[in-house]
Amino acid sequence: MARIMEETRKAFITGNEAVTWGALAAGAEIMFGYPITPQNEVMHYWTRLAPQYGKGFLQTEDELSAGFTVCGSVQSGKKAFTATAGPGNVLMQEPFGMAEAMRLPLFAVIQQRGGPSSGTVVYSQQEVTLTTFGGNGEGHRIVYSTASHQEIYDYTIKGFNTAWKYRFPTFLLGDGYQAKMREPLEMYNPEDRGIEMIDTYPLIGLPGHIGENREPQHLCNIYSLEEELYEVVMRVSAEYEAISPELVEYEEKECEDADIIVLSHGVVSRAADDAVKELRAQGIKAGYFRPITLRPYPQKQLREAIAKSGAKKLLIAESAYGQLDRLTKQEIYGETIKIENLFMPGVGIIDYDIISKVKSSL
Amino acid sequence: MSLIKIALAGEGGQGVQSIAEILAEAAYNENKQTIYIPNFGLEQRGGVSIAFIQFSDKRIGAPKFNKADVVIALSERAVERTTIYSDKNTLFVYDTGFKVEAEMLPQEAKKIIGIAAIDTANQKLHPRVFNIIIMGAVIGLTNVVSFEAAKAALEHKLAYKFEKNPDLRDLNFRALEIGKKMAEESLKEGVANNA
Amino acid sequence: MGMIAPVTPKSWYLPSKPHKFCPGCGHGIVLKALGETIDELEIQDKVVFGCDIGCSLLAWNFFACDSTQTHHGRTTPVMVGIKRSRPELVTIGYMGDGGGYSIGSQHLLNAAVRNEKVSLILVNNTNYGMTGGQMAPTTLPGQKTETSPFGRDPELTGYPTKGPEFLAELTSDKAYVARATVAKYKQLKRFLRNALRNQMEGNGFSFVEVLSTCPTNWRTNAQQTWNFLEEEMEPYFPVGELKSPFGKGDK
Numbered sequence: 001m002a003r004i005m006e007e008t009r010k011a012f013i014t015g016n017e018a019v020t021w022g023a024l025a026a027g028a029e030i031m032f033g034y035p036i037t038p039q040n041e042v043m044h045y046w047t048r049l050a051p052q053y054g055k056g057f058l059q060t061e062d063e064l065s066a067g068f069t070v071c072g073s074v075q076s077g078k079k080a081f082t083a084t085a086g087p088g089n090v091l092m093q094e095p096f097g098m099a100e101a102m103r104l105p106l107f108a109v110i111q112q113r114g115g116p117s118s119g120t121v122v123y124s125q126q127e128v129t130l131t132t133f134g135g136n137g138e139g140h141r142i143v144y145s146t147a148s149h150q151e152i153y154d155y156t157i158k159g160f161n162t163a164w165k166y167r168f169p170t171f172l173l174g175d176g177y178q179a180k181m182r183e184p185l186e187m188y189n190p191e192d193r194g195i196e197m198i199d200t201y202p203l204i205g206l207p208g209h210i211g212e213n214r215e216p217q218h219l220c221n222i223y224s225l226e227e228e229l230y231e232v233v234m235r236v237s238a239e240y241e242a243i244s245p246e247l248v249e250y251e252e253k254e255c256e257d258a259d260i261i262v263l264s265h266g267v268v269s270r271a272a273d274d275a276v277k278e279l280r281a282q283g284i285k286a287g288y289f290r291p292i293t294l295r296p297y298p299q300k301q302l303r304e305a306i307a308k309s310g311a312k313k314l315l316i317a318e319s320a321y322g323q324l325d326r327l328t329k330q331e332i333y334g335e336t337i338k339i340e341n342l343f344m345p346g347v348g349i350i351d352y353d354i355i356s357k358v359k360s361s362l
Numbered sequence: 363m364s365l366i367k368i369a370l371a372g373e374g375g376q377g378v379q380s381i382a383e384i385l386a387e388a389a390y391n392e393n394k395q396t397i398y399i400p401n402f403g404l405e406q407r408g409g410v411s412i413a414f415i416q417f418s419d420k421r422i423g424a425p426k427f428n429k430a431d432v433v434i435a436l437s438e439r440a441v442e443r444t445t446i447y448s449d450k451n452t453l454f455v456y457d458t459g460f461k462v463e464a465e466m467l468p469q470e471a472k473k474i475i476g477i478a479a480i481d482t483a484n485q486k487l488h489p490r491v492f493n494i495i496i497m498g499a500v501i502g503l504t505n506v507v508s509f510e511a512a513k514a515a516l517e518h519k520l521a522y523k524f525e526k527n528p529d530l531r532d533l534n535f536r537a538l539e540i541g542k543k544m545a546e547e548s549l550k551e552g553v554a555n556n557a
Numbered sequence: 558m559g560m561i562a563p564v565t566p567k568s569w570y571l572p573s574k575p576h577k578f579c580p581g582c583g584h585g586i587v588l589k590a591l592g593e594t595i596d597e598l599e600i601q602d603k604v605v606f607g608c609d610i611g612c613s614l615l616a617w618n619f620f621a622c623d624s625t626q627t628h629h630g631r632t633t634p635v636m637v638g639i640k641r642s643r644p645e646l647v648t649i650g651y652m653g654d655g656g657g658y659s660i661g662s663q664h665l666l667n668a669a670v671r672n673e674k675v676s677l678i679l680v681n682n683t684n685y686g687m688t689g690g691q692m693a694p695t696t697l698p699g700q701k702t703e704t705s706p707f708g709r710d711p712e713l714t715g716y717p718t719k720g721p722e723f724l725a726e727l728t729s730d731k732a733y734v735a736r737a738t739v740a741k742y743k744q745l746k747r748f749l750r751n752a753l754r755n756q757m758e759g760n761g762f763s764f765v766e767v768l769s770t771c772p773t774n775w776r777t778n779a780q781q782t783w784n785f786l787e788e789e790m791e792p793y794f795p796v797g798e799l800k801s802p803f804g805k806g807d808k
Binding site: 184273274352 | 383386387390395396397398399400422423424425426427428
C-alpha cells in the first residue's frame with residue numbers, strides 16, 4: 001500500500017479533513033457521497049486529495065444511492081466508505097441494513113446535526129439511536145463515538161480495519177463541532193505505529209473459472225422460511241456477542257471513590273472531563289465514564305465502575321433528549337444506582353453546565 | 363497562558379473568518395492548544411458571521427463556550443447577535459464606525475470598548491485591511507499570539523498576494539500594528555477612566 | 558464434435574432448476590435469452606448479476622454467475638458501486654417495472670444521465686407481481702389491478718411510464734436503450750447482446766425493457782395472456798432500439 005505521508009506530521013485541520021486523511025492512511029480506495037451539512041468537507045477534501053493517490057469518488061443522486069454503491073463496492077472487494085448526517089443518515093439506514101444482513105464491511109462517518117427532521121445544520125448528539133439501532137434489524141454494527149480530531153484520525157483507520165476484520169458495518173459517530181472545528185492532531189502512517197492493516201477481499205467477481213475451479217457466489221439477504229432467517233440472525237447475534245468483549249472501548253477516570261459518576265460520550269465528554277477535574281478540585285468526589293464504542297456498549301466496565309465506587313448517582317449528560325440515557329439503561333439493566341440526567345438536545349454542553357448539575361444533584 | 367475565549371462577529375465579507383483562521387494558525391504554530399469553530403449555520407448565507415476561537419497552554423475541553431473573554435462585534439447586527447456572549451469578565455469591543463444605541467450594548471461587561479477600525483482603515487490605510495486592524499486589536503487585547511507569530515501567519519496566508527504586490531505586505535503589517543496599538547491604548551484609557 | 562447442444566445455457570445454475578416462476582410467466586424466457594447471451598459472449602466468469610426485490614428476486618440464484626440480492630429499487634446503485642470499483646466485471650442489474658420506474662426511478666434516471674457503464678434489464682409486466690398484483694407505473698389505462706380495482710384512471714394516476722423513451726432522451730450517444738418483448742425471442746436476444754456489448758466495449762449505460770407476461774395477476778388464460786401482451790401492451794409500448802451506438806436503431 002502506498003504511503004500517504006513520508007513521516008508523522010502535526011496538523012491543524014478540521015475534523016472533516018481529519019476523516020479524509022484517516023481514510024487515505026487506511027488505504028480507502030473509493031468514496032461515495034451526497035452533500036449534507038456538516039459532512040460536506042469530507043467530500044471536498046477527498047475530491048482534491050483522491051486523484052493524487054489514484055482513488056475514486058462518485059457523487060451519487062442521494063444517500064440511498066451513496067449507501068448502496070458502497071455496498072456494491074465492498075462486495076467487489078474495495079475499501080469503500082461514505083459520510084453523512086441527519087436526514088441522510090435516515091436514508092442510509094436502508095443500505096446499512098443490507099450491510100448488516102449481508103455482513104458487508106461498510107464504513108461510514110456520521111457527523112450528527114440537530115434533529116428531528118432537518119433540525120439544524122450545526123450540531124447535536126441526536127443520531128445515537130439511529131446509528132446504533134437504526135434499520136429493521138438487531139443493531140449488529142460497531143459504532144465508535146469520537147471526541148477529538150486525534151480520535152477521528154485514529155478511529156477512521158481503526159474503523160476500516162474493524163469493518164473488514166469482523167465484517168460488521170462500522171461507524172464513526174462525530175458531530176457538527178467535530179466536523180467543522182479546527183484543532184491540532186498528529187497524522188501518521190498506520191504501519192509506522194505497528195497497526196495491522198486488514199486486507200480486503202472480494203465477495204463477488206472472484207478469480208478463477210466457474211465450474212472448473214470455483215463455485216458461483218450467490219449472496220442473499222432475503223429468506224423463504226422464517227426458520228432460515230431465525231438461524232441466520234441467531235448465528236450472527238452469537239458472533240456479534242462473541243466478538244463484543246474485544247471490541248468494547250471506554251475511558252474511565254476517578255471512579256474508585258466517586259459519589260457521582262458523570263457519563264457522556266463524544267464531544268460532550270471533553271466538558272465532562274473538565275467538569276470532573278474542577279469538581280474534584282472543589283472537593284466533590286466526581287468520576288468520569290465515557291463509552292467510546294456505543295455498539296457494542298462497555299456495559300460490563302460501567303457496571304464495575306459503579307460497583308467499585310459505590311457511587312450513589314450516575315449523571316448522564318448528552319446533547320440529545322435521552323438517547324444515550326436509554327441506551328445505557330438497557331445495557332445496565334438491574335443496577336440500582338440513581339440516574340440523573342442533563343439533556344440538552346441540539347446544543348453544546350460545557351463544563352459549567354455539568355458542574356452546576358452535579359452540585360444541584362448532590 | 364490560561365484559557366482565552368474569543369468571539370469575533372461581523373457581516374459577511376468583513377473577513378472575520380479569515381482573521382480567526384490566521385490567529386488560530388499562528389497560535390498553533392506557537393505550540394498552543396487552539397480550537398477554531400466558524401459559524402456554519404444557515405446564517406452563513408447572508409447573516410452575521412461569527413468565529414469562536416479558544417487558546418490555551420493546556421488541552422481544551424468543550425469546543426463551545428457560553429461567555430467569552432473578548433467579544434469583537436463589527437456591525438450593528440453583530441453587536442445585537444453577540445451580547446449574549448458577554449458577562450462581567452468580558453471585554454466587549456465594537457467599531458465606532460457604525461451607530462450603536464447605548465441600550466444595544468451588553469448589560470454586563472468587564473469593559474465596553476469602542477475602536478475606530480473602519481475609519482482608520484478607510485482614512486489611513488485601505489478599506490480591505492480593516493480586518494487586519496481587528497486582528498491586531500485581538501493581539502493587543504489578549505496577547506494570544508506574539509506579534510511575530512501573527513506576522514508569520516499573515517505572510518503564510520497571503521503569500522501569493524504579497525508576491526504579486528509587495529506593497530501589500532507593508533500595508534498589512536502596518537494595519538496589524540495600528541490595530542494592536544489602538545487596542546493597547548483603549549485598555550490604558552480604561553485604567554485611567556477607572557482610576 | 559458430434560455433441561448435442563445442451564438444452565439449458567451453460568451459465569444457468571442447475572441446482573436452482575426447475576425455476577420458481579409461475580406457469581406462463583415471461584421471466585423464464587428473458588432469463589433463457591440472457592443465459593444464452595452470456596454463453597455466447599463467454600462472460601460467465603466476469604458477470605455480476607444483481608437482483609431487485611419483486612419477482613426478479615426469484616432469479617437470484619438462477620445463473621452460475623456471481624450474483625447478489627439487493628433491495629427493492631436499489632439494484633442500480635449496487636451495480637454502479639461494483640462497476641465503478643471493478644470496471645473489468647460485467648454488471649447486469651435485473652429488475653421489474655416497480656423497482657425500476659417507481660421506487661428506484663431516481664437511481665435509474667441518474668445512472669442513465671451519468672452514463673454509468675452497467676447493463677440493466679427491466680421486465681415490464683404492468684403490475685407488482687410478487688406483492689400480489691398492485692398497480693405499477695406501467696399499468697395500462699383501464700387495466701384492473703389490486704389497487705386499481707375499477708381500472709387505472711389516468712385522470713387520477715397518470716399514464717403508464719415509458720421508460721426507454723425517457724431514458725433515450727436523457728442519455729448520451731454512447732448509451733444503448735431498447736425495448737424488447739418475450740414474444741420476439743431472437744430480437745430479445747439481439748437487444749440483450751447489444752446491451753452487454755455496449756458495457757463490455759466501455760461505451761456506457763445500457764438498458765433493455767422487456768415486455769413480459771403475468772397470467773397469475775392478470776388472471777388470464779394462455780390465449781388471453783398472449784393477446785394482452787401483443788395487442789394491448791405492444792401498441793402502447795413500441796418495441797425496438799431507441800438508441801444504439803451500433804448503428805441505426807432497429808425499430
